[in-house]
Amino acid sequence: MENPLGLLRVHVQKGNNLAIRDITRRSSDPYVVIKMGKQKVKTRVVKKNLNPEWNEKLTLSISDPNLPVKLAVYDKDTFSRDDKMGDAEFDIGPIHEAVNLQLECVPSGTIIKKIQPDKQNCLTEESCIVWSNGKVVQNMIMRLQNVECGELELQLEWINVPSSRGR
16 A cells, blocks of 8 residues: 555454354354455454453554445354354544644643544444544444444554655
């Protein structure tokens, strides 16, 4: 990818109350797939768990901050196609805008912007973009769509690239 604006580190922390897809075991073997444009990254599979803790950091190269980031949760199956356990998407425009502010003199822990849940996003509660230890981060809890239940907890972190044109 030529001249990225920066990198977006997506810390996939955990899932809560995910859907049962292995009926006989009353469980699932979930993993998360994150896509942005032509990029695709995924977490490891957590066996037999409806409240998995991945604690994995996945990185996307950002060249167009207007593209949505799409995520989907799947149940890993051995002998058949993996079952979908819900999906969500989020906009990185607000975190990209925050990166372009002059924040070097701002105290760590300062809230830059608050994003409220609405019909246009999958947030379950207010999400804050924060200046934290010299980094712009955003914590979010995403409600999974197209499924009976489930949430994902994520943290976004913007990483500047030395030759980036985004700042």
